[in-house]
Amino acid sequence: MNPPIRLVLAGALVALAGCTSSPTRTAEAAPMFSAVRATEHRGSDDLLTAGLGLPGLRAMTPPAFADAAQPTPEELRRRALWSNWRGIADLAPGGGFGELYGSTATVPGREFSALAMVTGASQPHRLLVQVPDAFDVSRRCVVVSASSGSRGIYGAIAVAGAWGLPKGCAVAYTDKGAGTDYFDLDAGQGVRADGTVGARGDGLAFDPATTSSSGIAFKHAHSKDNPEADWGRHVKQAAQFALQSLDQAFPQAAPFTFDNTRVIAVGISNGGGAVLRAAEGDSDWLDAVVAGEPNIHVEGARPLYDYTTQAALLMPCALLDVDNLPQPPLAAQSKPLWTQRCAQLKEAGLVDGSDAAAQARSAHTRLKADGWTDEALRAGALSVGFDLWRAVAVTYASAYGRYGFGELRCGNRYTALGTDLAPRAATPAERAAWWADASGIPPGAGVHILEPNPTAPLTTLQCLRGLWSGNDEDARRVRDGIAATRAELPRKGLPVVVIHGTDDGLIPQAFSSAPYVRHAQSAGRDVRYWQVRNAQHFDAFLGLPDYGARYVPLLPYVYEALDRVSAYLDGAGPLPADAVIATTPRGMGKPLQASNLAIPR
Template sequence: MNLTPVRIAVAGAALALAACAAQSPRTAKEAAPVLSQPRTTEHRGDDDLLSGGLGLAGLRAIAPPAFADAEHPTPAELRRRALWSNWRGIADLAPGGGYGELYGAIAPAPGREFSALATVAGARQPHRVLVQVPDNFDAAKRCVVVTASSGSRGIYGSIAVAGAWGLPKGCAVAYTDKGAGTDYFDLDAGQGMRADGTVGARGDDLAFEPATTSATGVAFKHAHSQDNPEADWGRHVKQAAQFALQSLDTAFPDAAPFTFDNTRVIAVGISNGGGAVLRAAELDGDWLDAVVAGEPNVFVEGARPLYDYTTQAALLMPCALLHLQNLPQPPLAAQSVPMWTQRCAALKAAGVIDGADTAAQARSAYEAMKSSGWTDQALRAGALSVGFDLWRAVAVTYASAYGRYGFDEMPCGNRYSALGTDFTPRPAMAAERAAWWSDASGIPPGAGVHIVEANPTAPLVTLQCLRDLWTGEGADAARVKQGVAETRAGLPREGLPVVVIHGTDDGLIPPAFSSAPYVRAAQTAGRDVRYWQVRNAQHFDAFLGLPDYGARYLPLLPYVYQALDRVSAHLDGHGALPADAVIETTPRGAGKALAPSNLAMP
């Protein structure tokens, strides 16, 4: 391939941008990250950057891309399957949901990937960084979109957010798993994940190796790195951006150096990734040009942190939901009501709630949640997290992460393992282990890994223990609270454009506990933060394929893409930044395809 015209264009752009930079130099105070295990791979033809060649039809397939050898998948097979898993975990790709029709696209994006392990100062374990450089990289604009995975997902956990928007526009896209991800470690076999996602033995340059050597079960980075990675989310994002500049130097040596002076950097993320880019916004230096944060898990002074409202929901929400009518389905009432009724009775017996019968007990639990800031909209949408046991999953992982516990010292007697047909712990099988990197979400249960409780026949004991780590006293509670305090966010840099988007019906990260207090604090301090509140949007676009959820709720991704469009245009000198807005949407209803009128795009 003849790169001469490209090199000439890049060099010319570099000179022009350097001239602009000379007028207003930008600063970046942190040193470049220390990297290990760098890899470069090419992705063209039937293995592109955005979908691994699957396209929209392949991503919609019910079954994941198969491995030729289930126990020994190749790096290419793992990558394609990880893309399939992460697209489906974030976006609503169902027919009629609007993706690829009203918003978004999954056109082939050929190019190269640069990946490595990076470590923030003081951390025990590295985080993954990856940069996708499309062949249509726009040399005249030098654009980098930097992002962090949502939830605890692996390195492709923001492909549907940042990759889908940035790659078609000729931007390089930089990712970090922000110290979480799917680098699981099998303590029974002494095996974990290599940089390419394949399985290797302890000492074989793995992406995560726990300090524990004598325990049995499955360890993973978010819960067991002993780093409290959430405290460093902002630094993870910045190191991904720095790695992007280094990767561009390698990709286009004749146009080097790529620097924060001459390269536009926009940060975007949703959920935990949204919290991560807001944490990046507060770092010293004017290295960022703009930030777009969707449904962010962010904690500011005076707000409720995730661990507080998660443990309350894990304990009380199953009972409280019996007080509400017209809950979305699933969970199915026939299966849920008996279990939720038992929870009410157990809470009453433990003295947590009042009430002589189930109705009164449900009202007591409901009023406790309402008095602490939960809205009816958040409670209804939160039924999904109850049905999928997500509250307990988050509480168990985050208690370990915040307290910096090792695998064999996790609070409340919890640990993780594969389970046999009798629900007792067993060693993982080779085929299960081989698929963890591509299939797992970063927080069990899932991908064949389960939570093992010390009191499996008395689940309320575990939930109360986890709750007491926030509401109680003692060494373990102090340890967890200290970890939570380390995650408190500061204000974004003065003059940095920030757009926050949140669904008013979010039942996992209610805006009253996250976005609203963050925006209020930032705007009060005079920071340039804009806030879109989207009616009838909850937390999980991916679950809108469920008929009742699709009928009731709207996707948030189109608003994230729109905010990125508006911010990018503003940086180009075309139009003002988005104004604050409460966006009055219209649900599409049962059996109907999403239409532009439903979104009411501002």
């Protein structure tokens, strides 16, 4: 094993960040970066999979730590890559990754990482740049991306890294002000820039301002910065850090500028929304954008918080009236709980009907009247089964309202739980693994939402819904935060390709990409739109037999769009035309074939 070799470049890069005089296509000054690190990744520890390769990524257990309470930065990085690959891509045998599409090739090179701040923020966000040894200074290319969901800094590795690194492009990432820099209030410890645990004042990537002494805080919910409002700026700072990292990596070829370096932005889910936000305004630094299943909010459309809180309330009941649901969730376990939800909704006056069947029809009718399709509802059953709607609602309410830990009136406390479901302090081993294992939004990695009304969960959900539909001070505060995330048009002439699955049950295209594309195309912007039949939101869940049988992955279309955009910029082909892609599900137990994908040629 050749462990990464740390290079002492912090002073040089920070100076470079503040003093560069290279011309760029924008007048905005480059930001200052802190906690700058550089590492080498060659031999048995490469950029794309940390030496795990496809077999190692498919392993059911994560790479182990030699000391569970004190893992090394190298161990944490390898485990974070394992976790993020598995959270985004369908790596299961027969799923087609590495055969029909995608790559886990061994890519040697260097990584540069830093913390950065946007104007007005109180907490930093993470940046990472991967520079492959095969980078060609005569064909300068940077792929810039943002993590999907609230994932940590490697949260777009399977999207941007898998496409850009094997092609010799540098790849820049941002966690866009979210990520897995959790803070343990009981221990007074958080996460350093290298992923290891440290105390307050020890170079932490997130150090919350709170008087609470018990529980677990995390950046997306508790930074008080409403990071989603700054997603576009986060992406641009990642691209700026990429140029400065390339200056350091190839000083003989410096300066690297937006004028002499191609920059393509790509992301999925929240990352897709982030790159579309980067396309706004002074985005002359960007050459093209590819956005998959984007969480994007435009005037007149339904924002994420609106349809999430509605789904959290009504969808468990409504699904009793929807046929042919995928499994999981298991019907035998779910139906009694969903029936109970119907009764609670009836008692609260939120649905009509004298029995569960009628109440389910009422909930189903209300969702469809507000734009939900049965395809989205079927796929949304997975989010019901994993309690994702509540998790998203609690986190985003806190973020939009800029609440600190414990300040959200509906209940916003996170903690480790004992076997008796009572709050307890986290162990050193649990704390040490959060940065690598967590997805950025609890529950997960041993961190749970502490329900303020455990015997009446509908009370919390109604409170969260009221922050959208109500008119008190808290509701106005949350809605103001949501309004700050509204997207503007992309720059005129900027090539943009949007890809979305028609069966997406987490970010339905009817509430996100469809109104965005209509708005942009009606304003004369160069936005192309691929709508993929039989594609839902989570490629990673296609390893579940019923999901793999009925849904196709979305990542192949993202990679194909990147290929088309790259060829277009080279003058070697046109941009993709708008298309509704009629895919063919592979069926139970069958391997994915190219014919199933039906990618337009």
